[in-house]
Amino acid sequence: MPTLHTYDYAVIRVVPRVEREEFINVGVIVSCPGASQLQAAIELDTARLQAFAPQLDIESLQPWLDAIVAICEGRPDAGPIAQLPPRARFHFLTAKRSSVVQMSVTHVGRTANPANIVEHLLERMVRTPR
Structure with missing residues (x-):
């Protein structure tokens, strides 16, 4: 029987008008300590996002989304949070926020x-169903 790994995940969302609480899923973040994995992936469907929120400056979102990936990867240029242990980074990134x-x-x-977790979750939670 194969070894089963327990993992935690959250869906990354863009919430153009926080007061309305409407959102589009744009990525996932996965923590699987048993496999020494902390990974985020972003897939922006810009046409869908533009139709959903025409006033949103999509270009200004990209640095924030890129920062999530950089923190997960522990890049030195991603600041002090990126140097924390993987579980601490996951908990920091998934903390409740009132932002876009x-x-x-x-x-x-x-x-x-x-x-395969990230790919599976992107297909299930982020990509538009075919």
Whole structure:
């Protein structure tokens, strides 16, 4: 029987008007300590986002989304948060915020294939269904 790894994940959302609480999913962040994995992936559907929020400056979002990925990767240029242990980075990134870029609540899953979690979640939670 394959080893099952427990992982936590959150969906990265763009909330153009925070007071309305409407959002579009644009990425995922996954923490799987058993596989030494902390990873984020972003997939912006700019046409969909533009139709949803025409007033939103999508270009100004990109640095914030890129910072999530950089912190997960622990890049030296991503600031002091990126130098924390992986679980601390995950908890920092998934903390509740009232901003245009937000995370969903965290969820738990189990998998025998930790390398495929991010792709699976992008397909299920972010990409427009075919």
